Amino acid sequence: MVTGVSREITGELVPEAEADPDLVRAHVAVGAVVDPELPMLTLADLGVLRGVEIEPTGRVVVTLTPTYTGCPALATMRADVRLALAAAGFEEAEVRTALSPAWSTDWISEQGRQALREHGIAPPAHVGSDAHDTSGSTSVDLVLMPRPPAPACPRCGATASREVSRFGASACTSLHVCTVCGEPFDGVKPL
Template sequence: MVTTTPNETRRRAWKAAAAVTDPELPMLTLADLGILREVEVSEEGAVAVWITPTYSGCPALAEMRVDVDRALRTAGFDDVEVRTALSPAWTTDWITEEGRRKLTEHGISAPGRAPARPSGPVPLTLLPTRTAPRCPRCATADTEELSRFGSTSCKSLHRCRSCLEPFEHVKEI
């Protein structure tokens, strides 16, 4: 009989959960996006996984939970619970360098640094934040926003003024 240490079991559970792909950006894993927050394995072998949605109303959250549960059960874990962590709130700064590279490879402009969040009350701003993301195809910053919303609400639609190609940009959150 092969025995594993608690750390080895946790690493195996993390690896299974980390490999789950995002339903809206399937080139990225939940680990690439920074959505996978924590994995714990109890002495009895129960696995608890915490994921943080990209925003509180994310329609893909239910599918992510099911996919993480399935991945862990496929990896041999029988007692699985997927939990949602809303604090701290997810930020695009949690996207890994590998995740940013994959976005660009797939023609999606990766986000820049997220805006600084003040402590205390959040000031009301009535105008949208405008960004000039680099074109993922030719890398120029000479781009224009076509629509504040792309195929998902966390992306905006842009066009490059140099190569004239349209592209989506993951918004800085």
């Protein structure tokens, strides 16, 4: 039998009612690992941590999902998860990949959104139902995506901003300029 902690798509990681202390410890260790590119976010806040389990042999199995398929941070995340578990005394650990359902920025927690804002990065607008499109629809829109709403400036809070480029310094960000205070800022692209 596998003791498990599972992550609801929009909820927080909640250990099962009678989780053993080891599992809680493993979960705390993994939960504290941060994204190497957005270090104000833990992997749980980013929504890429899909599960922490302890197998009967004592091996910890962590499931991560990639943000963008080409994001080079994933290899570092995997290594950091192993390091964190080793530091917590779990020598045997495996990090698995879950490709489906595909990650969406809607999975970034409220706490994560606040942390982004505090660090000068605009959190992404909510994507909604399209984020978890498992409807089996085979066609894709022939029309272009509507422009996402202009993100509020994380510096001065003004809601007016201009998109400079939809592609920013990392795979997940776009570039904006506040039209009130004039500061440039990064925003996490809704995906």
